[in-house]
Amino acid sequence: MVRLNVNHKHTGTRRSPYRRKLVGPTVGILACAAAGVVEWPVGAMVYMFRRMKGRRIMRHPVHVVYPRVSRAIPI
Numbered sequence: 001m002v003r004l005n006v007n008h009k010h011t012g013t014r015r016s017p018y019r020r021k022l023v024g025p026t027v028g029i030l031a032c033a034a035a036g037v038v039e040w041p042v043g044a045m046v047y048m049f050r051r052m053k054g055r056r057i058m059r060h061p062v063h064v065v066y067p068r069v070s071r072a073i074p075i
Contacts, residue, residue: 021070022075027070032061032066035065036062039057039058
C-alpha cells in the first residue's frame with residue numbers, strides 16, 4: 001500500500017481531502033439571519049430618509065456578520 005504525503009491546499013489537512021468546514025458556515029448563516037431580523041427593518045426605515053445609509057445597514061449581515069462568524073469557527 002502506497003501512502004501519499006500530500007498537503008491539501010483547500011483544507012489545510014493531510015488526513016482527508018473530503019474534510020470540509022461545517023460548523024462555522026452553519027453558525028454564520030444563523031448569525032446572519034439573527035442580525036438580519038433586526039437590521040433589515042431598521043435599514044428599510046432609514047432607507048426612506050437616507051438611502052445610502054439604509055443600504056449599508058441592510059447589507060451589514062451579509063457582508064460583515066456572516067464572513068466574520070464563519071471564519072472565526074475553524075471546524
